[in-house]
Amino acid sequence: MRLAWPLIGRSKETRLILAALHDPNSAGIVVSGAAGVGKSRIARETLSVAASQGWVVRWVTGTSAARSLPLGALTPLVPSTSVDALEVLRSVIAALTAVPDGRPLVLGVDDAPLLDDLSTLVLHQIIQQRLAKVLLIVRSGEPVPPATQELCKAGDFDRLYVQPLSATETASLVSQTLGGPVDPAAAERLWTLTRGNPLYLRNIVEQEVADQRLRYRQGTWTWTGDPVVPPGLVELVEARIGALPVAVSDVIDVLAVGEPLPLHALTRITDAAAVEEADRRGLISFESADGSVEVRLAHPLYGEVRRARAPQTTLRRLRGLVAGELADSDHADDIQLVVRRATLGLDSDRPPDVGLLLAAARGAAWMLDLPLADRLAESAIRAGGGPEANMIRGFVLSWLGDGHQADLVLQAVDPDELTDVDRARLTFLRAVNRLFSLADPDGAKAMIDRLPHSAGGDPSINAFLCVYWASMGKPALALRYSRGLDPGTLPDALHARLTSWAVTVACGDAGAAGEAAAAAEAGYPIPVRAFIVISDAHVNALVLAGQISTAHDVATLMRHRAMASKGAPFAQIAVAVSGQAALGAGQLDKACSLLASAVGQVTAWNTATGFGYRYRILLATALAMRGMTDEAAAVRAELAANWHPSWRYLDYARAIADGWFAGCRGAVNDAVSAVRSAAEIAGANGQFAAEVMCLQTATQFGDASAGTRLHELADIVEGPRAGIAAHFADALQSADAGELELVAGEFEEIGDFLGAVDAAAHATVCFRRRNLRGSALRCSVRAETLAKRCGGACTPALRQAVEQLPLTDREREIVMMLGGALSNRDIAARLTLSVRTVESHIYNAMAKTGAQSREDLAALMSQPS
Numbered sequence: 108m109r110l111a112w113p114l115i116g117r118s119k120e121t122r123l124i125l126a127a128l129h130d131p132n133s134a135g136i137v138v139s140g141a142a143g144v145g146k147s148r149i150a151r152e153t154l155s156v157a158a159s160q161g162w163v164v165r166w167v168t169g170t171s172a173a174r175s176l177p178l179g180a181l182t183p184l185v186p187s188t189s190v191d192a193l194e195v196l197r198s199v200i201a202a203l204t205a206v207p208d209g210r211p212l213v214l215g216v217d218d219a220p221l222l223d224d225l226s227t228l229v230l231h232q233i234i235q236q237r238l239a240k241v242l243l244i245v246r247s248g249e250p251v252p253p254a255t256q257e258l259c260k261a262g263d264f265d266r267l268y269v270q271p272l273s274a275t276e277t278a279s280l281v282s283q284t285l286g287g288p289v290d291p292a293a294a295e296r297l298w299t300l301t302r303g304n305p306l307y308l309r310n311i312v313e314q315e316v317a318d319q320r321l322r323y324r325q326g327t328w329t330w331t332g333d334p335v336v337p338p339g340l341v342e343l344v345e346a347r348i349g350a351l352p353v354a355v356s357d358v359i360d361v362l363a364v365g366e367p368l369p370l371h372a373l374t375r376i377t378d379a380a381a382v383e384e385a386d387r388r389g390l391i392s393f394e395s396a397d398g399s400v401e402v403r404l405a406h407p408l409y410g411e412v413r414r415a416r417a418p419q420t421t422l423r424r425l426r427g428l429v430a431g432e433l434a435d436s437d438h439a440d441d442i443q444l445v446v447r448r449a450t451l452g453l454d455s456d457r458p459p460d461v462g463l464l465l466a467a468a469r470g471a472a473w474m475l476d477l478p479l480a481d482r483l484a485e486s487a488i489r490a491g492g493g494p495e496a497n498m499i500r501g502f503v504l505s506w507l508g509d510g511h512q513a514d515l516v517l518q519a520v521d522p523d524e525l526t527d528v529d530r531a532r533l534t535f536l537r538a539v540n541r542l543f544s545l546a547d548p549d550g551a552k553a554m555i556d557r558l559p560h561s562a563g564g565d566p567s568i569n570a571f572l573c574v575y576w577a578s579m580g581k582p583a584l585a586l587r588y589s590r591g592l593d594p595g596t597l598p599d600a601l602h603a604r605l606t607s608w609a610v611t612v613a614c615g616d617a618g619a620a621g622e623a624a625a626a627a628e629a630g631y632p633i634p635v636r637a638f639i640v641i642s643d644a645h646v647n648a649l650v651l652a653g654q655i656s657t658a659h660d661v662a663t664l665m666r667h668r669a670m671a672s673k674g675a676p677f678a679q680i681a682v683a684v685s686g687q688a689a690l691g692a693g694q695l696d697k698a699c700s701l702l703a704s705a706v707g708q709v710t711a712w713n714t715a716t717g718f719g720y721r722y723r724i725l726l727a728t729a730l731a732m733r734g735m736t737d738e739a740a741a742v743r744a745e746l747a748a749n750w751h752p753s754w755r756y757l758d759y760a761r762a763i764a765d766g767w768f769a770g771c772r773g774a775v776n777d778a779v780s781a782v783r784s785a786a787e788i789a790g791a792n793g794q795f796a797a798e799v800m801c802l803q804t805a806t807q808f809g810d811a812s813a814g815t816r817l818h819e820l821a822d823i824v825e826g827p828r829a830g831i832a833a834h835f836a837d838a839l840q841s842a843d844a845g846e847l848e849l850v851a852g853e854f855e856e857i858g859d860f861l862g863a864v865d866a867a868a869h870a871t872v873c874f875r876r877r878n879l880r881g882s883a884l885r886c887s888v889r890a891e892t893l894a895k896r897c898g899g900a901c902t903p904a905l906r907q908a909v910e911q912l913p914l915t916d917r918e919r920e921i922v923m924m925l926g927g928a929l930s931n932r933d934i935a936a937r938l939t940l941s942v943r944t945v946e947s948h949i950y951n952a953m954a955k956t957g958a959q960s961r962e963d964l965a966a967l968m969s970q971p972s
Contacts, residue, residue, distance in 0.1 A: 110313055112284050112305070114152050116276030117145070120267060124153040127265040128162070128213055128240050134262025135213070135234075135241035140269030142347055143306030146244050147217050149269060154215055154242065163206045165214050167230075169221030180226040199229050204238040212239040219243045220255045227254045234262040248389045271303030280305070281312060285328050290704045291682055293321065293330035300334060300407050307408055310340035326703040326738075336411050344412045348390060354381035359390060359404065363413040364422055365429035365451060367394075367401040372432045397438075427455035442470040449483055459490040468499045473600075475639070477507050494520045494529070501536055502601060508716050510544025531567035532598045534558065538571050539605065542578065543716045548753045551575065566592060570602045574609040580756035582613035583793045589613070603633045608641050612756060615648025616789075618796040618824030623648035639665065639680050643721075646684050650691035651796035652826025655858030662688035679705045683722045690725055693861030695733050696898025702726040706742075717751035724760050731767035732861060734901030739768050759785045759797040763804050770808055770903045778903070779810045786813075796824045803832035807865040808903055811840040827857050835866055844873035848886060855893075864893045864900050871908035881957030885966065918952045921945060925965035 120138075127136035140146045154164045173179030181199055206212045216222070216230065233239055243259065245251060247268070272280060278294035289297075301307040314337040315321035321330045336344075351359065358377045362368065370393070374382055382402070385391045392405050404410050414422065430451040438444055449467030452460065464487035471480035484492075484500035497520045504513035517537050522530050534554065542551035555571060569588045577585035589610050597603045607630025614623035627645035642665040649658035666681040686701030706722050723746045730739035746761070762785030770778035786801035799820050802813040814836035821829040831853045838846035847870035854862035867890035874883035887908050894900040914922065924934045931949070935942045949961065958964040 110284050110309070110316070112280070112309055114145075114148060115280050115283060116272050117149050117152075120149050120269060121153045121156065123265065123267050124150065124242065125157065127242075128157055128211075130265070132263060133240075134237070134264050135243070136265040136267055137243045137245060137259050138267045138269060139245045139247045141248055141271070141304070142246055143304045143343065144269050144271055145305040146246075146269050148305070150215055150217070150242055150244055154213060157213060161210055163210050163212045165203065165212070167203075167214060167216045167222075167226070169216070169218040169226075171221055174221050174223050177223060177225045178229070179223045180221075181229060196225070196229060196232070200232055200238070203229065204233060213242060214239050215242045215244070217244045219245050219258065220249070220251050222255070224254055227258055231258055231261050234258070237262075272298075272305060272308075273303060274298040277301070277303050277308060281308070281328075284312070285316070285323070287323060288327050288700055288704070290327050290329040290679075290707065292679060293328060296330060296334075300411070302406055304406075306343065307340060310337050310343075313337075314340075324707045327700075327707050329704070329707045334411075336408065336415060340408070341412050341415065344406075344408050345416075348409060348412075349388070351388075352381070352384070354378045355384050355388070355390075358382050358385045359409065360413055360417055360421065361425050361429060362391065362402060362404050363410040363417070364426045365433075365447075366403045366410065367396070368429065368432075369436070370400040370402050372436065373402050376428050376432055423454060423456045426451040427457045430455055430457060442466075442473065446470040446474065446476075446479070446483075450479065453482060453486055459486060461487060461490045461492050461496075464490060465492050465495055465499065468496070468503070472499065472503055477503050481507065488516075494524055494533075498529075498533060498536055501540065505536070505540040505544045506716065508544055510540050510546075513540045513544060528567075528598050531565045532602075535567040535571050535602060539574065542575060542753050546717070546751055546753055548575065548579065548755075551753075566596045567598060567602060570597060570606045573613075574605045577609035577612045578753050578756055580616065580758060580789075580792050580794055582617040582756075585609055585613040586617075600633050604630060604640070606630075607633065608644050611641055611644035611648060615644060615651055616756060616792075616794040616797050618652070618799070618820070618826075618829075620648050620652035620654060620796070620825040639668075639684075642684050643680060643687070646688050646691075648796070649826075650688065651800055651828070652824070653828025653831065653857045653859065654826050655688075655692050658688045658691055659858070680718060683718075683725070686722070686729075687725055690729050692858050693732075693864070693897040693900065695729050695861070695900055698729040699726065699733065699735075699898075702729060717754050720746065720749050720751040720754055721757060723749070724757060724764050728760070728764040728767055731764065731771045732897075732902065733899050734771045736768070736771055739771070743768060756794070759789045759794060759801055763801060766804055766808065771901065773903070775808055775903050779805050779808045782808070783810065783813075786816075790816075795820055796826075796829075799824050799829045799832055803828065803835065803862065806832060806836045806839060807862065809839070809869070811836060814840055827853075828859070831857065831859075831862075835862075838866075839869055842873045842876070844870045844877065844879070844882065844886070847873060851886075851889065851893075860893055860897050861900055861902070864890050864897060865902055865904040867893060868902070868904035868908035872904075875908075879957065881959065881963060884956050885963075913955045914952055918948050918955075921948045922952055922964055925949070925961055 124136055124138070127133045138146050138150055154162070158164045167180050169180050173182070176182070178195070178199065181203070203214065204212060214230070214233065222230070230241060234241055241262070243264070245255070274295065277298040278289055278291075281294060281297060282289045297308060297311065301311060311334055312321065314335060315330060318335065320332040320334070321328060348359070354377065358373065358381050361373065361376055370382070382391070390405050390409065392403050393400050394403065430448050433439060433444055433448050433451075436444070439448070445463065446467045449460075449463050452463065464483050468480050468483035468487055471483055480503045481500060484496055484503055487496035488500060497516050501513045501517035504516060514537065517533060517540065520533055522533065525533060538551045538554050541547045541554060552575060555568060558568065570592055573585050573588040573592065576588065589606060592606055597606065607626055610626040611623045611630065614620070614626055624645065627641050630641045642661060646658045646662050649655070649661065662685045666685050682701050683705030686698045686705060689698040689701060702722055702725050706719055706726055723742050727739050727742040727746060730742060743764070762781050766778040766782040769775070769781060782801045782804045786798045786805065789795070789798040789801060799817065802817055806813055814833055817829060817833035817836050821833050831850065834846070834853065835850045838850055847866050851863045851866035851870065854860070854866055867886050871883050871886040871890060874886060890905055890908055894905055920938070921934055924937070931942050931945045935945045938945070949964065952958070953964055956964065
């Protein structure tokens with residue numbers, strides 16, 4: 108499949124080439140870089156620009172086939188009748204440099220080292236005689252013939268080394284080529300695999316699109332499965348690697364299965380001289396790590412190609428050698444090294460090590476590489492790992508969303524073989540799996556209720572009940588069962604992680620934002636990389652409290668940590684958490700992009716545990732707030748089809764999404780009814796912060812009756828939101844436009860820009876009813892400006908308030924100039940008008956808008972952005 112690839116991220120290179128052409132002291136420019144980095148594309152595109160500026164552009168291309176022929180690269184210019192060699196050279200030079208009307212000439216020379224000697228001599232003469240500017244393209248990392256070196260020294264050339272694209276540039280290029288946003292995880296994988304080499308990138312992307320592993324879903328291009336290196340790219344990479352001696356091939360193959368490796372380990376497995384030769388050929392790279400030197404392949408695709416080409420028996424033998432070498436290292440028990448050793452052993456000729464497999468399965472789960480953890484745990488079961496192997500695999504399968512298989516694996520454990528602690532742990536795992544992955548909260552609770560009464564005090568059972576009641580939206584009950592629980596009393600990190608999540612959810616819903624933050628901070632260090640899931644509850648608690656900037660900071664930090672952890676697909680939850688924070692701030696365009704990406708990836712990875720349901724609620728809300736009714740309707744249909752009964756604590760959030768959807772379709776009474784009903788239920792459940800959010804939303808829709816309850820909640824719920832929402836409801840109840848304008852400022856101050864939009868919009872309507880047109884226009888412009896800042900908000904209140912300034916084009920132009928503190932005379936001079944005409948336009952504009960002064964008039968056109 109061929110795609111149209113634009114040239115992006117190369118403006119600096121283009122400027123340098125054009126600058127060399129226009130510099131009278133420069134002979135031209137030498138453009139160098141690795142194979143496939145885009146040297147020729149950049150040069151040709153830039154010389155096309157030069158041609159549009161009047162330059163005559165001619166191209167010469169060196170090839171291996173023409174190199175053996177005298178003047179082979181210049182064959183079309185060689186006269187067929189002349190036999191005198193000197194005359195031939197002169198005629199070729201004349202033909203190559205002849206230009207009409209004295210226009211400037213530039214010669215582009217692609218693959219200059221492949222020119223034959225006579226062609227090189229022709230160019231040498233052209234450079235020395237300054238008959239043309241010359242652009243030479245040279246591939247770095249390969250031998251350059253002496254004749255080419257002399258050519259580069261023949262004139263005062265500028266130099267340009269073309270670097271691969273950065274990660275950001277790579278993502279932008281793929282996005283523009285595919286015509287839509289690319290999931291951040293997919294963009295990172297593409298950059299990691301290709302290292303920004305455009306040629307490699309093009310081959311990989313076109314293959315993955317053709318095979319539908321890279322495809323467009325939910326408004327975003329997402330990538331699932333393992334990449335397949337196209338045959339054409341395999342040939343390119345093999346040509347770059349070249350024919351290798353057997354010893355050097357061993358170095359490359361060992362690194363292909365086991366990189367990175369300490370230098371001393373690599374030289375023991377292979378041969379020190381072969382390692383040096385691989386380095387000389389540019390096939391490997393070195394980096395410092397913990398006081399030692401580690402060796403990697405120079406490019407990730409070298410490993411992909413070697414693994415695809417080498418015999419499986421060779422790869423199995425080499426994996427065994429590397430695993431044995433790592434086992435003898437000083438850091439053999441480091442968890443990441445344990446995982447590497449066991450992973451290598453899975454596909455090697457070494458016998459299974461049960462203890463190593465169990466430790467590695469736990470480690471892979473800790474690193475959130477769940478598919479690998481499943482492989483390791485399954486191998487441990489086959490190797491006789493006992494109940495522990497089953498419990499690890501059951502946990503992993505549950506989080507992978509395969510709840511039925513997880514339950515079968517856990518049922519296979521004989522409780523009579525377990526200690527009391529492990530029996531409770533097994534029950535916890537089965538109940539959590541039933542709660543989330545099997546979406547059966549009643550069954551999960553019944554499993555616990557069937558236990559003997561004495562089990563009620565067991566830490567594992569209390570931990571489950573804390574998680575259960577938090578997910579059911581009953582924060583007081585969740586917190587009751589959390590008392591006395593701490594990581595030291597729980598049997599493993601999974602218990603601690605889920606309990607920390609549950610306490611964060613319960614405290615956030617109840618309005619105890621400080622306690623929610625403390626629970627989250629206590630949970631982040633738990634060694635299951637718990638921060639990714641806990642951060643969802645943490646950010647939600649902060650948004651409910653109105654601590655928007657803190658929520659943004661937490662989301663940003665967690666996303667960076669998640670990306671660094673390489674814990675995909677959980678990295679997508681971190682993307683969604685960033686979208687959640689953006690939605691809380693009213694950054695709707697950003698929220699839609701992030702949440703759509705996360706929904707596509709999370710649901711592709713796991714449709715059972717409920718993360719897709721959770722983030723569809725947020726996505727539907729963001730789309731409705733932008734007035735995108737068709738898109739919101741599609742997401743709501745998916746919500747209905749994927750309702751998850753174990754995420755009941757989010758019932759209020761779904762009601763808010765329904766309210767915004769009704770509101771954006773004009774059914775404002777239905778919208779108010781939906782969120783007011785949800786507020787009553789949330790209040791009855793003790794979800795007081797959620798109740799505040801529902802009542803604020805109702806007020807934004809125009810319901811002015813929530814003031815009394817919001818004042819009560821302001822004494823219960825921490826954070827600024829409840830107090831501001833109460834002020835909002837009071838001002839709307841009394842139709843106090845001035846107070847509503849103040850409320851807009853309060854929402855802006857905490858970072859809730861959508862709340863500010865609606866407060867300003869309601870102020871507009873109140874001013875208009877009092878016939879204060881100037882104030883109404885001021886607030887209307889403010890609301891519109893804030894709506895644009897929100898990425899295109901389109902709320903019921905905004906639609907009611909929007910009113911364009913009733914000015915002619917000339918009046919608008921003059922009013923804009925007033926904002927620049929120009930006098931009437933200055934404006935008249937700029938517009939070639941009389942001062943009297945300018946004054947007349949200003950007078951008319953003031954009459955139309957109700958402005959009382961020049962300053963008031965200017966302020967209408969200069970609302971903050």
